[in-house]
Amino acid sequence: MDALLLSRIQFAANISFHILFPTITISLGWVLLFFKLRYNATGDAAWMRAYFFWVKVFALSFALGVVSGVTMTFQFGTNWPGFMETVGNIAGPLLAYEVLTAFFLEAVFLGIMLFGFRRVSNAVHTLATLLVAFGTTMSAVWILALNSWMQTPAGFEMRDGVAHATDWWAIVFNPSFPYRFVHMLIASGLTVAFLVAGMSALRYLAGDRSASMWKALRTGVFLGAVLIPVQIFVGDLHGLNTLEHQPQKIAAMEANWETRAGVPLVLFAWPDEAARENRFEVSVPYGASIILRHSPDGVVPGLNDFVDNHPPVAPVFWAFRIMVGTGLLMLALSWAAAFFLLRRDRLPKLLAYAYTPMAFSGWVATLAGWYTTEIGRQPWLVTGVLKTADAVTPVPGSHVGFTLAIYLVLYAVLIVVYLGVLTHLALKAAREGDNSPLPGVIDKPMSQPAQAGE
């Protein structure tokens, strides 16, 4: 294999591994702030227990996000030197602002958030939690601005083959940024909602009936139930935006080979790129035209308009379906659980069993969504500006192959260990219940009756 394909696999492996953890930390920071504010308002120690449990998950996820993120900064240079040489004038400031306004903020206040509860005042600790949550979100702003710019570049001009900025406002708020940013933030919110609810369900199944478990469970279930319909709506808007700016991506997502009116919605198919047609197609008549053009006669662009200039069809088509399918599962499960929690004030065992493996459904949907949009950008690295093949490293393929193999092994081991430690933490918390001493927490009497009633 050549350095191009290997570098692509390596970068995809690294960024896929990396994105798992920011997806958790971005929203988990806000969920922790919510726990902290509830504790401040009610004085109920159970909120603080939920905080201390989830702050450990945050620390673990944050550490994995940092180390895999440092890898990314280097790989721009080691594997894709052409990227910065061509669009460095645009990408550079966006990345620099990410480091300056986000990375330091999170890294410095993380120490206080994790270990400072008994060293600083409660207000400062709350502020540290807020700043960490804010930092992770700012980081998402900058990196999504850059990614969106690569998808739908704006506000620049080419001089001697190098991009120069002409309008920073247009660069940051490029056409796809608002949609992608909101879509990703909600994806992060859903990932955390299902992680929190799923791990609480595991504790529930392990016999834990503590107040802190219930608080986390309810938070996760309700957050998921509220966010998932919003996400479906925002996803639709994002798709319409893509249709306008990157029609070839939509054509690949829908596996639509001909530009025409009355395009069906393909539910299942095996896109055959050699024959340029779908095999084993199962479809809903007029579906794609109705969804994308809101009319059965709407004309939907097809891949025939983009011969040799469109992404590989099968991976984009399938990744998109996995994302949507996971989303529908999330909708069904979170609404069912929310119904029982609201109306019956309990969680049926069956739902707890269903929720536990769904703890990581957010990862599946997020990765599938990113594969859709990133593979859907090919063959371009920066749409219309720089082809992926023109940015690749001069380093020999054998070197890249060697490093790739080790990265893959390392990441596989780390994922297994991470999931193992999370399970261990959940089961340990389930065993201990709400009984361990909390020397730093002032437990006001009002929380006592609730605990006595358990």
Next chain:
Amino acid sequence: MTLDWPTLLPLIFAGLMGLSILIYVVLDGFDLGIGILFAMADDEEKDTMIAAIGPFWDANETWLVLAVGLLLVAFPIAHGVILTALYLPVFVLLVGLILRGIAFDFRAKVPVHRKGRWNFIFFAGSLIASLAQGYMLGIYVLGLDTGLAAIGFGVLVALCLAASYAAMGAAWLIYKTEDELQRKAVRFLRSALVFTAVGMAAISIVTPFASPRIFDKWFTWPEIALLAPLPLITAALFVWLWFLTLRLPARGDRHSITPFVTLATIFTLGFAGLAYSFYPYVVPERLTIWEAAAAAESLAIILVGTVFVLPVIIGYSFYAYRVFGGKATELTYD
């Protein structure tokens, strides 16, 4: 040299990048060093050592991200040239940083019987990362040469940089710990100090002889007289620190921070020497900072942000160090 923005901006960014590398080497130096010293500590001491760096290591490593980030954004062409030339050592560095970064968290959260494994990974990751940085420094000093002699020199610098990080780690432990561990740290410091001195001497001697241009920058009149204080003060500080360690720990814990400050000063002087040697090149003998720089308007927009944000970053970093000031105590979440 005309003092307009296209001339000044690359210069300012070279300065900022140098500053971040220096801050990184000093700050992450001590926590990498503590990782290396894990090899010589028992289990209880390991917990104290982790407590001495726990709240800081993340922010310390962020200075590396800033330094590489500045190289990436301000000198994009140099970033590509340097990092493709150092492809494998960079990879080794990253594996080291990944291992130690996660070991830090995992060691405290895995079931107790697995803790030893993660302590070892923390040690190994720290050592690997330090060696890789030293090796890269050695190769860089020789102009990214990859001949057999260059590799040998890289290995020498790798060992010495790891030793000097261990020295920084020991100095930080002297500041953050008490009693037996503190006395142990003094002994660590003395051994590591020897290798630190050897490494700095080796680089100082090899650098001018590797490049006639650098030789001329140092060994001509009047430069040689103006620059003489640099190596002389460094040598004097080494000797003074050596004799200080004989008297540590002192009564009332006086001078507990002095070894750390002295070592940081030595690092700064050495760094200044290197910066002087390589100026104006960012890739030795190949690309000057002006040839490699990004467009002036892009640099300007980063600078505006940096001017406002960097002082704030330094401010809240100081605050965090103060919150966790004094002798290290057990780290707890609750």
